[in-house]
Amino acid sequence: MSGKVKQKSSATAADSSTQSINEKILKECHTLYIDPDNGLVKIAESLGLTLLAPRKKISVLLIGNHSAGKSSFINWYVEEKVQRTGVAIETQGFSIVTSGRKRESLTGNATLHLYPHFEPLRQIEGVTDYLTTEISTSKQKRFNLVKFIDTPGLVDGDMQYPFDVNRAILWLGDLADLIFVFFDPIGQALCKRTLNIVEELSNDHSEIMRFYLSKADEAGDESDRQRVLMQIVQELCKRPNLNRTGFEMPTIYVPNMNQKGSSCVNQIEEVCQDIEKTINQTIQNTLNSLERDCDQIATLVEEKLQKNMKTSSENLQARFRGASFGLLGVFIPFLMLTTYLISTQQKVMKDILGENILDTLGIYLGPLARGWKAIPVQYSTYILYFIFGFTLIMLLIARYVSRTKLTLSRKEKRHLSEIREFVQNTVKKKKESLYSDYLKQSVADHDL
Ligand SMILES: Nc1nc2c(ncn2[C@@H]2O[C@H](COP(=O)(O)OP(=O)(O)O)[C@@H](O)[C@H]2O)c(=O)[nH]1
Ligand SMILES: [Mg+2]
Structure with missing residues (x-):
């Protein structure tokens, strides 16, 4: 066993140490807020200020047509078949895929118990029955810091959803750190329902939205692919709120699914980089917010x-x-x-x-x-x-x-001074040390 570990390439070893440092930083920040005795949320509340505890993971919301390859992408990222794929057009629900200690599937109610901030979803009738959480023990890529939210495949026409699918997706969009929109070349790439939701989401979240041409290996040769891309971009640009300059749409496919041996460039690594970038940004934002909240x-x-x-x-x-x-x-x-x-x-x-x-x-x-x-x-x-x-x-x-x-009584005054001392010294020192831990991963020691 130990021999195996030693044989790991140095890149992988560095990777896993990076993973654990980033994980540690987000966890410790989270604890600094929610500690029941002297957590910042509780302290702030006693001063009439509402603070939100930072999350330990980023959330990636995946939306797209039915059969666009969303679930397959998640399985590829996690390197485990967590999500059912290729299912017929039947009602699928929302599924949160996250890492944990034990492989387990949770029902809607258990999910809301695990994630209290999802509780408002209950207001959308019927969603809880179509909500699950898949916990996987996978440690692949950055999975320990990512929570994927898989959504029902969207279709046009008479398809009846047993809940207000648009409303649920919009609500989840408010929570997400990244929103991936998958368009596939064969399916209904230009599904109206998908375009409508994309347009609505982009009103508030355009900066966290990423568009991909998924299953690109099935798009035929290079010129076919260009045609598909043009078509999608044209359709998107018809929507006034979406008309963005420099529209980017990397072509991706799940590597081992390229049965036809298509020579198409696979930009799936860019997706991983985007996730990585968002994690790093989130860590920096979390640490900056920590300092700001202490000052406040x-x-x-x-x-x-x-x-x-x-x-x-x-x-x-x-x-x-x-x-x-x-x-x-x-x-x-x-x-x-x-x-x-x-x-x-x-x-x-x-x-x-x-x-x-x-x-x-x-x-x-x-x-x-x-x-x-x-x-x-x-x-x-x-x-x-x-x-x-x-x-x-x-x-x-x-x-x-x-x-x-x-x-104020003398006791109350002493308590207030203690709070000030705690946030200005203890918490801020902690923040400084977490920040240098974070930077040490990318910068040589002497630069710090
Ligand atoms: N060739 C190819 N097939 C894919 C790819 N991704 C998914 N598929 C297939 O497309 C079908 C639908 O995929 P799925 O992940 O269930 O789509 P979802 O409805 O968006 O979740 C499945 O049969 C998958 O095997 C891909 O990158 N390339
Ligand atoms: Mg699916």
Whole structure:
């Protein structure tokens, strides 16, 4: 066994190490988001921000006419007969082909359980019954980082699908990282249904769509092939939304299916390169998003702490204002009452305070006390009401202006600082190390 491994060509060995590094990067990024304790999704949610966890694999959606060779392509890529091929025009459903630990076929419900983000598919009536997942243990090519979504062959005419096939494909298109459109030379290359869906998909996804002339070995000689290609391109260009300059359509066929020994160039490697390119792009995007999401979380924390500081100082001011009005509300009435009593009840006051104090008070409060004397006796009850009213109003004002806003507890502040520290240091450091792991695969060490 070990001898066999050693005999592997160095290219294959490098390939498999690359595979595992890229796989590791996407897995670790995914975990950084979904960790139940300190995952970024949960942290962001506590700050009122919604983050989506990155996927561990890219999704490739394959669409095309019935019998265009979609399923055969998947089987060729995976190097295992996972998908049924060449079936008669019968209703086929959607099939997700993915890598895993054990060969297994899952039903629609199990599929939705495995991929919760596919759950909205349930809204399209009937689809769940025609949805399966094929798990294969294959590690060929980049299969560990790719999830293929095989779709029912499209046909024109009276064919009745037990679900809204267009709607389902459009919905899956929103999820895909790549959309492969297969046109075959013999079948109904110009199937209207296919062209309609292609046109609709290209409204939002033209940059991830790739067109291929599949089963190119069956297209006859070179001039026949050119004619077929011209025909398809012409048909596509009739559609205003699809009229793209520099329309590219590589000719591909599954190598071992070339029974007739056609000499046609096979550009199927370009398909693999496209998948590879998309994986690399996805890894870079995922790492960039990770950094951006960390920054966003740190900014939110910063804003929260700043706002809390502002609220704290506003609360302090409010308390001070409240205390001032409170004091006024007590002191002024006290002054008024005292002077009133001095001026009107001199004898009683003398008994209570003693002559000395009364004299001293008389010096300071004399002018006010004289003011009281000027007011006729019959109004004195109103004066007392006024004083009580004044006190009441001042105390109410004091209460009103001293209202404070809720601030963060010390524990909450510490928690926020910890979050900032975690995303800015721990997560970002992790991101940096993943980035250099990624770059190391293609660049020599001294360049880093
Ligand atoms: N000659 C040739 N036949 C192919 C090729 N790909 C698929 N086929 C055949 O075309 C038929 C339909 O293929 P299939 O993969 O089921 O098409 P699908 O309906 O698009 O999934 C099958 O009988 C395959 O053997 C190819 O590249 N070359
Ligand atoms: Mg098929």
